[in-house]
Amino acid sequence: MRLSNLADYAVIxxxxxxxxxxxxxxxxxxxxxxxxxxxxxxxKLVSKLTAAGLLRSVRGAHGGLQLGRPAAAITVADIVEAVEGPITLTACIDHGPCDFEVGCSMKPHWPIINDALRGALAGISLAQLRSPRPITLEEHPA
Structure with missing residues (x-):
């Protein structure tokens, strides 16, 4: 799995x-x-991030953008979902039946896998990303 360029740019x-x-x-x-x-x-990103409540736009002479909530309360999952929508690895979870649904043994497992992936991204806050040093596994176990 790879994030889209837009999701990557949104995090940046x-x-x-x-x-x-x-x-x-x-x-x-x-x-x-x-x-x-x-x-x-x-x-384009500012528009999506503002719509998701991650940024707030203030009009006027001293207007501009600011975080919609504290950096510690914004996660990588929040940012990715603001740009990409719900975090899912397979289309069958979002888009209903697929050509292989009959006899598919994986469909019941994908929600668990998707939740684990989302949980990992939700465990990393914007405040952690602001740190000049990389996040360690001890701070964020996989």
Whole structure:
């Protein structure tokens, strides 16, 4: 499994937005400049992340973007789901019956696998990602 570029960029954008905690607000253009991502991509991400409540947009002379909740309360799962939708490894879980459903022994197991994957991503907060040192297995056992 591999995250889409958009989900990857969303994590990068949120990490950068988190760096501005306590410093007021930041614009999408500033986030794009700081991350090196294209402005249209960051604008698209900001729209999705705002709709999910992960970012908050404030209008006015001192407006801009800020985290929608504390960095410790935002997880990688939240960010990925804001961009990609629910975390699932197979289409049969979301999209109903498949061509191989009759006799499929895996279908009952996929929700457990999906929950484990989501749980792993939900166990990593934006606050942890802001740290200059990598997360260790001791801090986040797989």
């Amino acid at each position: 954008t949120m990490c950068q937005a988190a760096m501005h905690c306590g410093d007021g607000r930041v614009s999408a253009a500033e986030l794009a400049a700081e991350t090196g991502l294209p402005v249209p991509t960051v604008q």
